[in-house]
Amino acid sequence: MPLKKTHITLLAIMIPVLSVLSVSCRNENNGVGEGEAEEVLTVYSGRSESLIGPIIEQFGQVSGIKTQVKYGSTAEIAATLMEEGEKTPADIFIAQDPGGLGAVEDMLAPLPDAILSQVGPGFKPPDGKWVGLSGRARTVIYNTDKLSEADLPDDIWGFTDPKWNGRLGWAPANASFQAMVTAMIKLWGEEKTAEWLSGIQANNPKTYPNNSSIVLAAGSGEIDAGFVNHYYLYRSIAEKGEDFPARNYHPRAGGPGAVILVAGAGILESSRNKDAGEKFIKFMLSPVAQQYFTGQTYEYPVTDGVVTNRLLFPVSGINAPVISMKDMVDLEGTVGLLRKENIIP
Amino acid sequence: MPHPAARLNTGKSPERPVRPTGPGFFLYAVSIATALLIILPLAYLVLRAAGADGAVTELLWRPRTWEILKRSLVLAFSVTFLSTLISLPLAWALERTDLPFKRMWAVLTTVPIVIPSYVGGFVAVSALGPRGLLQQALEPLGVDRLPEIYGLSGAVMTLTLLRFPYMLIPVRASLANLDPSLEESSRSLGKGSLETFLKVILPQLRPAVAGGCLLTAMTALGDFGAVSLLRYETFTWAIYLEYQSVFDRTAAAALSLVLAALALGLLAMEGRTRAGASFYRMGHGKRPPLRPLNLGRWKVPALALFSLLALGSLLMPVFILLMWLVRGMAAGEHFPGLPAAMVNSLCISAAAAVIIMGAAFPIAYLSARSPGRLIYVLERVAYFGFALPGVVVALALVFFGIRFIGLLYQTHALLVAAYVILFLPVALGPLRAVLLQQSPRLEEAAYSLGRSQSYALTRVIIPLARPGILAGAALAFLVTMRELPATLILSPIGFRTLATSVWSASSEAFFARAAADSLVLIALSSVPMAILIIKERSRREV
Numbered sequence: 001m002p003l004k005k006t007h008i009t010l011l012a013i014m015i016p017v018l019s020v021l022s023v024s025c026r027n028e029n030n031g032v033g034e035g036e037a038e039e040v041l042t043v044y045s046g047r048s049e050s051l052i053g054p055i056i057e058q059f060g061q062v063s064g065i066k067t068q069v070k071y072g073s074t075a076e077i078a079a080t081l082m083e084e085g086e087k088t089p090a091d092i093f094i095a096q097d098p099g100g101l102g103a104v105e106d107m108l109a110p111l112p113d114a115i116l117s118q119v120g121p122g123f124k125p126p127d128g129k130w131v132g133l134s135g136r137a138r139t140v141i142y143n144t145d146k147l148s149e150a151d152l153p154d155d156i157w158g159f160t161d162p163k164w165n166g167r168l169g170w171a172p173a174n175a176s177f178q179a180m181v182t183a184m185i186k187l188w189g190e191e192k193t194a195e196w197l198s199g200i201q202a203n204n205p206k207t208y209p210n211n212s213s214i215v216l217a218a219g220s221g222e223i224d225a226g227f228v229n230h231y232y233l234y235r236s237i238a239e240k241g242e243d244f245p246a247r248n249y250h251p252r253a254g255g256p257g258a259v260i261l262v263a264g265a266g267i268l269e270s271s272r273n274k275d276a277g278e279k280f281i282k283f284m285l286s287p288v289a290q291q292y293f294t295g296q297t298y299e300y301p302v303t304d305g306v307v308t309n310r311l312l313f314p315v316s317g318i319n320a321p322v323i324s325m326k327d328m329v330d331l332e333g334t335v336g337l338l339r340k341e342n343i344i345p
Numbered sequence: 346m347p348h349p350a351a352r353l354n355t356g357k358s359p360e361r362p363v364r365p366t367g368p369g370f371f372l373y374a375v376s377i378a379t380a381l382l383i384i385l386p387l388a389y390l391v392l393r394a395a396g397a398d399g400a401v402t403e404l405l406w407r408p409r410t411w412e413i414l415k416r417s418l419v420l421a422f423s424v425t426f427l428s429t430l431i432s433l434p435l436a437w438a439l440e441r442t443d444l445p446f447k448r449m450w451a452v453l454t455t456v457p458i459v460i461p462s463y464v465g466g467f468v469a470v471s472a473l474g475p476r477g478l479l480q481q482a483l484e485p486l487g488v489d490r491l492p493e494i495y496g497l498s499g500a501v502m503t504l505t506l507l508r509f510p511y512m513l514i515p516v517r518a519s520l521a522n523l524d525p526s527l528e529e530s531s532r533s534l535g536k537g538s539l540e541t542f543l544k545v546i547l548p549q550l551r552p553a554v555a556g557g558c559l560l561t562a563m564t565a566l567g568d569f570g571a572v573s574l575l576r577y578e579t580f581t582w583a584i585y586l587e588y589q590s591v592f593d594r595t596a597a598a599a600l601s602l603v604l605a606a607l608a609l610g611l612l613a614m615e616g617r618t619r620a621g622a623s624f625y626r627m628g629h630g631k632r633p634p635l636r637p638l639n640l641g642r643w644k645v646p647a648l649a650l651f652s653l654l655a656l657g658s659l660l661m662p663v664f665i666l667l668m669w670l671v672r673g674m675a676a677g678e679h680f681p682g683l684p685a686a687m688v689n690s691l692c693i694s695a696a697a698a699v700i701i702m703g704a705a706f707p708i709a710y711l712s713a714r715s716p717g718r719l720i721y722v723l724e725r726v727a728y729f730g731f732a733l734p735g736v737v738v739a740l741a742l743v744f745f746g747i748r749f750i751g752l753l754y755q756t757h758a759l760l761v762a763a764y765v766i767l768f769l770p771v772a773l774g775p776l777r778a779v780l781l782q783q784s785p786r787l788e789e790a791a792y793s794l795g796r797s798q799s800y801a802l803t804r805v806i807i808p809l810a811r812p813g814i815l816a817g818a819a820l821a822f823l824v825t826m827r828e829l830p831a832t833l834i835l836s837p838i839g840f841r842t843l844a845t846s847v848w849s850a851s852s853e854a855f856f857a858r859a860a861a862d863s864l865v866l867i868a869l870s871s872v873p874m875a876i877l878i879i880k881e882r883s884r885r886e887v
Contacts, residue, residue, distance in 0.1 A: 042838065048849040049841075050858065071849060072833040075589040076736060080834050082594060083743040089755065089838075103592035173573070173586055206495070209573040212853070213470070220476035239676050239857055335590045344590070345413045345583040 041067045041276045044081065044090040046074030046100050047263060055292045059283045065276050074100035074175065081107060081268075091271040092280055094133070096263050097175045101130045102329030108266040112278060118285045123262050123302045125325040132262030133284045134293040135300035137318055138180045139248040140257060141218045141233060142225040152225065152249050156257030159225070160199025168205040169214045169226030172343045176211060176229050176261060182334045184256035186327045190337065197341045212236075218246040225249075227257070234298035234311055254319030261328075262302065369798060372707040379704045380726045383766050386733055387605060389741035393598035401599045410583070414603065416497075417566055417580040423501040424508065424565040425558050431505070431654065432512040432557065433550075437542060438647050440520040441528075443637040445644070450651050451517075451878045452871060457658040458510040459823045459870040461844060463570030464863050465507040467851065468662040469499060470574055478665070500577035506658040507571070508564050510820070512557035515775040518816035519553035520546070522782045538638060552781050555618045556774030562611055563732045563770075566604065580604060581734055588736060601737050608732030612725045663867060666860040673857015680861045682841060687865060690826055690842040693757060697764040698772075698822035704765050705772040705817060710806070713780035727773050730766035735830035738766050742835055755837050763831040768824050772817035779813025780806075812881070819877055823870050843869070 045052055049071045060067040072080070074096040081088055081104045093108070095101045101108070108129040116128050123132030142152060153159060159168060171177050184193045206223055208214045214226035215236050230248050237244050251257040265284065267277040283289055290301040294309045301308060308315060338344045394401075404410065438444045439451055472478050473494045480491050493499070523546065531541040547554075572579050580600065587597035640647055705727075712724040730738055742763050746754045753759050787809065791801040807814065829844050836842070843866040851859035 048853045050850055050853050050855050068838045070838045071845070073589075073852070075585075075592065076739075076830065076834055078592050079588050079594060079736070079740055080743055082592070083740050084747050087747045087751065099590075099592070173582075173589065175589060178590055207576050209576075210852070212851075213467075213574065216471070217474075217476075220474070222474060222476040235853070235855065239673050239678065239855070241676065331591050332593075335586075339407075339409070342409065344586055345409065345578040345580075 039065055039273070039276060041065050041091050041273055041280060042089050043067060043069045043092040043094060043280070044077045044088075045069050045071050046077040046093070046095040047071075051297045052094065054296065055284070055289050058288070058292075059280060062288075063276075063279055063283065065279065067280070078103045086270045088268060088270055090268050091273045091277045092265055092267060093130075094263070094265040095130075097179055098125070098262060098264065098325060098328045099175055099179065099331045101125075101264055101266055102331075104266075105129050105329075107269055109269040109271070109274065111267065111281065115278065115281055115285065119302045122260070122322060122325070123264075125329070130264045130266030131281060131285070132264040132302045133281075134263050134290075134297065135260050135302055135315070136176070136263065137230040137250060137300065137313075137315075137320065138176065138183075138257060138259050138261065139228060139230045139250050140225055141215055141228045141246050142249055143218050143221050143223070144245045144247050145221065146224050149247075149249055153251070154253035155251045155255035156227070157196060157255070160196060160203070162203065164225070165203045167224035168200065168203055169208055169217050169223035170200065170205045171208045171210050171214055171227075172338055174210050177227060178331060178334050178338070179261050179328060180227065180256055180259055181338065182328055182330060183259040183321065183323050185333060185337070186323055187256050187321055190333075194337060194341060197338070197343060201341065201343065215246060219244050221245070229261070230313070231298040234309075237311075248313060250313055250318045252319065254321055256321065258318055258320050259323065260300065260315070260318065260320045262325075263299070372711055375704065375707040376711060376720070376723045379708065379765070379769065380723045382762060383726055383730050383769065385745055386738045386741035386766060387729060389744050390598045390602050390605065390733075390737065392744075393594055394602055396595050397599050398595075401596045404596055405599055405603070410600075410603075413578055413583055414580050414607075416578060418607075420497065420500055420504070420572070420577065420579060421562040421565040423497070424504045425512075425562045427501065427505040428509040428512040428561045429554065429558065431509050432516050433547075433554075435651070435654070436513055436516040436520050437546070438640075438651075439517055441638055442640045442647070443644075444640060444647055444651075448875075448879050450655070452875045453655040453659055454513055454651075455510050455819070455823070455874050455878070456867060456871050457507050457662075458514075458820070459827050459867060460507055460659075460662055460863070461570060461827045461829060461847060461866075462504070462507055462568050463574060463851065464666075464847060464859070465503050465662065466571040466574030468665045469494065469503045469571075472661055472665055473499070495576045497577055499575040500572050503571045503575055504565050504568060506654075508561055509658070511560035511564060511771070512554070514816050514820055515553040515557050515560075515778055516550055518775045518812045519550055519778045519782065521812050522779050523549055524782070549782075551618060553775070553778040555615045556770075556778055559611060559615050559728060560731070560770060560774060563608060563728065566607065567732060567734050569734065580607075584734055585736070594740070597737070601733060605729065605733060608729060611732075612728055616721070616725065659867075663864065666864050666867075669856040669860035670864065673855075673860065676857070678855075678857040680858060682846065683861065683865060686841045686843045686846045686862065687869060689840060690844065690866070691869060693760065693840075693842065694822050694825040696757075697761050697768075697825040698818045700761055701765050701768055701772045701821040701825075702776075702814060702818045705769055705776055706814075708769075709773050709777040709780055709813075713777055713783075714785055724773070724777075728770045731768065731770045733767075735767060735828060736834070738763055739831040739834035742766075742831075746835075755835065757837060757840075760832065760835045760837075760840075763835050764821075764825045764828065767828065767831060768821050771824055772821045775816040775820065776810065776813040779810050779816075783809050815877060815881060819874060822873065826866060826870055 043056060056067055056069055077093065078095070078100045081090060081093060093101065093104060110128045111131055115131055116124055119132055140152060140156065181193060184196065206217065208217065211228040211232045214228050215232040217223045218226050219236060233246060233248050265281055267274055271277055285303050287306055290303050290306040293299045294301050294306060294312065298309060298312060300312070300315050435454060439447055444450070470477065473491060475491065480488060527545050528541055531545045567581055569581050569585050573582055581604065584597050584600045587593045587600060708724050708727055711720045742759055746759050788801045788805050791805050827844050829848055832842055832845055843862050846862040847859050847866065850862060
């Protein structure tokens with residue numbers, strides 16, 4: 001019967017459509033926590049779910065505030081926020097780096113002193129629009145089969161020596177690398193930074209899209225050393241075992257190669273839920289959450305009185321330069337310089 | 346655009362334009378609505394770029410911009426050329442010969458398209474990189490250096506291996522639907538297989554090949570994942586950099602408009618190949634089954650070629666992913682949230698495939714049957730979204746969605762709309778190619794018997810276009826399964842798919858989790874593909 005066949009076709013079309021509708025119904029109550037239905041905190045996270053999901057879930061359980069999260073890269077989320085403008089459903093923006101928070105600074109509400117006073121001056125901008133939640137150190141990853149720490153220069157200026165020709169890896173398009181260059185411009189001035197960049201360029205470094213591929217390349221011996229954030233190493237060790245042949249080196253003389261960066265969060269000015277938002281940020285600065293960051297994501301705590309993961313190089317041992325957050329958000333100068341040196345497209 | 350040569354041909358079979366009443370009117374209305382939807386990202390880009398200042402102009406006019414534009418074009422041309430080179434003999438072997446295990450090859454050569462390009466890039470580097478698996482395997486033989494994978498050659502290889510199905514699938518669908526009587530005549534006139542292929546088959550495959558070229562070239566132009574991992578700086582990379590590094594939407598929009606202009610050029614080029622003969626067969630009655638050609642001594646080389654391709658494009662990625670998975674499992678890694686992501690991915694992609702096909706059909710049908718100027722424009726417009734980076738399309742829908750249809754913002758509906766914009770050509774190409782092969786006389790027979798247009802549509806046109814509908818819907822399903830930027834930006838809050846899980850894990854170097862999600866993504870896509878291909882083959886062989 002032809003009629004029957006039509007029905008089957010129709011059914012075949014309707015099933016996926018209906019299932020999507022049902023999925024969308026199911027999604028309505030998939031937030032975390034069992035608070036009153038009207039109080040829902042919407043978080044836009046530029047940090048990935050594998051890193052920050054568990055602690056957000058814990059916030060939902062502890063506070064009873066229903067929390068829903070949109071994940072993406074910091075750049076995508078920041079661009080989304082900018083397009084959404086005042087109508088954004090977001091209450092909180094969590095970013096991987098100060099640049100992302102700086103990009104939407106106009107949309108953020110100033111944080112109360114009760115929050116800002118919990119972290120040191122290096123972890124918040126002067127206008128108090130956002131606050132650092134965890135620290136990450138810039139570092140040099142090196143292959144332990146080929147090098148020992150003694151072979152590495154006192155600070156990253158030393159890598160401009162021609163003996164490093166063909167042995168280095170970097171990720172100039174990566175936000176953390178660019179933050180390091182921003183710090184470098186502040187510490188060394190634009191001229192010396194340009195010299196460093198062209199010095200490294202002259203050594204034919206291998207260009208990678210991100211930190212994790214540099215860490216892998218250092219482990220495989222594809223490169224001898226590379227410029228990365230500190231925590232990728234620990235994740236590689238967790239997955240590949242203690243014999244993963246690469247380690248971090250925090251330049252002993254300090255300088256821009258040893259700068260400590262932050263991932264942070266702010267509350268949207270348009271949020272109608274600022275109280276819950278403040279609770280959220282307070283929770284992220286509480287010992288429980290800070291302990292989570294250092295224990296599970298191998299980052300450095302930004303508040304006092306938290307025991308740093310014993311696997312991590314102690315933060316007191318890092319000769320980190322002091323740079324105001326205000327100077328860390330000028331990315332246009334950095335990108336302009338990188339472009340001028342023909343390092344990024 | 347009127348096709349002069351096509352007009353000439355109408356002496357033999359008058360093409361009757363679809364009357365703009367009843368279902369015909371409906372087809373026009375749907376086509377125009379779809380085209381308007383696809384124009385949205387362009388409108389957004391123009392709005393954004395309108396705010397450009399001197400700095401953006403300077404960025405556009407620096408020599409480096411043109412240099413990377415050239416690099417993008419070289420990449421697109423190479424990937425397209427290689428994909429064509431691979432796909433033509435493969436499609437022919439699959440559709441016309443007694444190649445063993447045809448169904449298996451058909452599945453294996455379709456599935457690579459579901460692998461996200463950044464996963465493909467990671468895999469290529471860890472397998473063929475300077476200290477990759479291959480080098481380590483060859484180390485005992487004294488090989489301490491492999492040919493450089495980074496740069497153009499690696500990017501071309503990776504993208505070709507991942508995306509050649511964009512060419513193969515429409516060509517196969519078209520070949521399956523081709524009138525075999527011409528080939529039989531050619532063969533009976535003593536022409537060899539190669540000559541028959543080049544002189545009889547190839548000209549008839551022109552719409553499918555041209556459509557495949559557009560898809561492969563545009564996908565290479567718009568790729569970010571693989572090119573960034575294989576370190577080949579392209580124009581799309583520069584666009585991403587604007588978002589990533591300086592959060593500059595204006596500069597990104599200005600650069601994206603250049604990419605759109607490039608797409609316009611490609612579309613015009615492909616449009617020029619259109620003019621020409623009709624592609625439908627002249628014979629009567631049911632198509633006689635074609636006797637498959639005996640490969641004879643070519644069987645072994647053919648099998649070797651297929652194996653090599655399957656090895657490079659699918660088995661190697663699967664092997665590497667398995668290795669990551671096993672290593673992570675040994676280290677005690679666990680895999681939360683996988684079942685939910687599976688259900689979400691399947692449902693949204695299936696729904697998207699159906700809706701994309703629904704949106705593609707009117708345009709494909711009208712463009713095959715009543716190719717006027719309006720339809721030509723609508724059909725060309727359909728490709729715009731495909732040529733743009735996903736993040737641009739997603740941000741355009743954020744911009745318009747939250748301002749004008751707030752109720753639909755961050756719902757599945759808006760996400761599916763983004764998929765339609767991004768992937769309409771994927772369904773349109775194969776469908777149009779197959780419709781062009783159908784003689785309009787069959788529908789006219791239905792009309793002359795007093796049947797309505799909707800009768801002709803459901804009883805004649807759609808059943809005959811089946812290979813194209815299935816190929817197009819299958820492709821649409823696979824590409825939405827792996828789509829990332831629009832899914833991340835537009836999906837309802839908390840909606841997790843396999844593609845977003847792979848990204849989330851791999852971006853933070855949780856390789857075991859990324860591997861688990863990728864493997865499930867590949868497996869889940871293979872199953873419906875296998876069922877589809879096996880059912881389709883047995884239907885044809887009955």
